[in-house]
Every structure is written in structure tokens, then in C-alpha cells.
Amino acid sequence: MKLEIKNVTKTYGNIKALNNFSMEFQAGIYGILGSNGAGKSTLINLITDNVSRDSGVESGKIQYNEEDILKLGRKFRRIVGYMPQQQGFYDEFSAKAFLQYMASIKEIPRKIANKQIDELLEIVNLTKFAHNKVGGFSGGMKQRVLLAQALLGDPKIIILDEPTAGLDPKERITIRNYIAELSKDKIILFATHVVSDIECIADQVLFVKQGEIVAKGTPGELIRSMHDKVAEISCTLDQITELQAHYKVGNVKQRSDGLVLRIVGDNLPTEFEKVNHDINLEDVYLYYFE
Incomplete structure (x- = not known):
């Protein structure tokens, strides 16, 4: 299992959000650290195909197991779980209904989906709020719903964009520990600007600045x-x-x-x-x- 970013460049007008970015990801947790505007979200949006690449050969490649993710299409999207930094909810949906809706989009069979949803609601500590409307949730509770939907379908690649924003300290620790347990057979990209989110669980840390990797290594090597x-x-x-x-x-x-x-x-x-x-x-x- 290997996800490769090869010499990827992405521009918005005269701004290079990513500049000849290269990295190889295998099973484990990768903390992606950088300030706002560093290029973290652009990288994530390219991997999830939420933004188009620059045209031309010089724009680079993104491959999963040696195949271009755009050619893999739905096959690739089925193995990716993505938690965006922000997402609009249908406020009238309950937490469980929202997860059922997301499971249907991911084409997860209903019986399997219902079992996973109950397990994930327990993990993110929302079981007793399963039938409450998401519109009445706090910001932290909404973050936990977003995390649960990213884990639906047992994805091989999990992409988390500021996943602990709005969580209280106890919730942050619980979620971090759970993410650490998942990393044995998954590629987990954990983008954040909060160092404490990843310092104890990341196998590798990337420092991204102005669209480039300025430093990378294990936490011990960087220290x-x-x-x-x-x-x-x-x-x-x-x-x-x-x-x-x-x-x-x-x-x-x-x-x-x-x-x-x-x-x-x-x-x-x-x-x-x-x-x-x-x-x-x-x-x-x-x-x-x-």
C-alpha cells in the first residue's frame, strides 16, 4: 500500500499553493504541520480530487500503488475516508441519519453500514445523541460526527483536516488514541497547526511552508x-x-x-x-x- 505525490504543483493565479511537492506515504500516521495558507488544504483537496490539478506534465502525479488516482476514479474514492475542516450539514438530520446518508453515498451495504454506524457513534461518544438533530449540536459534537463519517467503510486512506478543532482536552486525547490504533494497516494524513495533536502519535511529521516541505522526519529526528x-x-x-x-x-x-x-x-x-x-x-x- 503506497500513496505517492510526485512533483505536484498547484497554482491559483500568481500564487503557488504547492510547489514541486513530493512525498511517499505508506501505512502509518503522517502529521502535516503548517500555518494557515501553507498548502495543507490544497494538498488534501488534490488527493481527494476536490480541486483540479494544473494542466500539463509539469503539474506532477498522484498515484496509489503505481496507478494515477484520477484513472482509478471511484475505485480510489471508495478506499478514502475524508474529514474536511468544515462541512455543511442538513440541520434536520439526526447524527445517525447523516451517517446513514453518507454510507449510502459510499455504497456501503445497509446491514454493514448500520453496524459500523453504531460502533462509530460509540467511539466518538455520541451514542446517546444518535437521534438528536445535528443542527442543535455544538461545534465539537459536529466535529465528532465528521470524524465518524470519514471512518465509514473501513477506508485504507484516512485524511483528517484539523480533526480536533472544537474538542475539549479529554475528547482530543480519546480521538488521538483511537486514530493511533487505526494506523497499523492504514495511511493516515493528519493535517493540523496544533503540535500537540500529533507529537505523540505521528510516525512521520512534515513541516509545510509556502507549498513546500521544509523539514520532515520522525518526531525524534526533528527534535x-x-x-x-x-x-x-x-x-x-x-x-x-x-x-x-x-x-x-x-x-x-x-x-x-x-x-x-x-x-x-x-x-x-x-x-x-x-x-x-x-x-x-x-x-x-x-x-x-x-
Whole structure:
């Protein structure tokens, strides 16, 4: 099982949303990190065929098991589960009716679909709201319905665009753990700008900026690449604004002896103390995006 993106370029007018983008995905979880406008959603929309590719050979290829996904057509779409960042609902539908509707679009036999729907509603903690109208759901509840519909049909490729937006901390952990369990025999693309969503579950992390991959690797590899690029200094609340004006600032932490400001960069000032034992993926994110 292999999904390949080969030298894909996508333009909107004079803007290159993706620029000669290449990546090979096999079974596992791939965290795709980037700020808004980095190209994450464009990549997802090309894989799901929600936007057309640029014309010409130079636009690149997207292949599943060596075959172009556009030629595979419905065969490919049947093995893809997609959770968009936002989706309009029929407000009069109940959660269960919406999932039944999506199952029929995916051509899942009714008996199989009903069993899966009951299981998925339990997983996303919506069983007791199964017959409630989606129009009355909170944003977090709607996100959970969207996740459930992406998992209908036991897809081989699962594409999640900001899947934990609007979820409370407990729900985020539950959903992350469930996604991790699915990854043994599936390709999961998890696009987000929230580092904590993927730092503990991703097999590989891609940092995407201006339509290009600026860094990729396992979380451990990326963290090790930040050796001698992270430093801290004790400060007061009044000093934080001035320090932020001069440095790529990471976290400001409250410790027992006062505030500590963390910065990232290649040339760290001597008055800061280098940190090499407590680096995390958020430091990597700040290094590339701040």
C-alpha cells in the first residue's frame, strides 16, 4: 500500500499553493504541520480530487500503488475516508441519519453500514445523541460526527483536516488514541497547526511552508535536529514584550523561581542558557514558522 505525490504543483493565479511537492506515504500516521495558507488544504483537496490539478506534465502525479488516482476514479474514492475542516450539514438530520446518508453515498451495504454506524457513534461518544438533530449540536459534537463519517467503510486512506478543532482536552486525547490504533494497516494524513495533536502519535511529521516541505522526519529526528538551537532566560513580565520584539519566542513558562522565556534560532545570544534536554516538537514548529 503506497500513496505517492510526485512533483505536484498547484497554482491559483500568481500564487503557488504547492510547489514541486513530493512525498511517499505508506501505512502509518503522517502529521502535516503548517500555518494557515501553507498548502495543507490544497494538498488534501488534490488527493481527494476536490480541486483540479494544473494542466500539463509539469503539474506532477498522484498515484496509489503505481496507478494515477484520477484513472482509478471511484475505485480510489471508495478506499478514502475524508474529514474536511468544515462541512455543511442538513440541520434536520439526526447524527445517525447523516451517517446513514453518507454510507449510502459510499455504497456501503445497509446491514454493514448500520453496524459500523453504531460502533462509530460509540467511539466518538455520541451514542446517546444518535437521534438528536445535528443542527442543535455544538461545534465539537459536529466535529465528532465528521470524524465518524470519514471512518465509514473501513477506508485504507484516512485524511483528517484539523480533526480536533472544537474538542475539549479529554475528547482530543480519546480521538488521538483511537486514530493511533487505526494506523497499523492504514495511511493516515493528519493535517493540523496544533503540535500537540500529533507529537505523540505521528510516525512521520512534515513541516509545510509556502507549498513546500521544509523539514520532515520522525518526531525524534526533528527534535534532535534542534540541538543548540533552543535557549531560555529568566525574565519578568515587563521584559517579555521587549524580548519578543528581538527573538523567535517559544513558550513563556512559570516556574517556582519565576518566569522563563524560551527562544529558538541558529544564533542564540550569549545571555541565554542553551537547552538540549527539554526540546519538543513545538520548538521545531517555532523554528520554521515564526
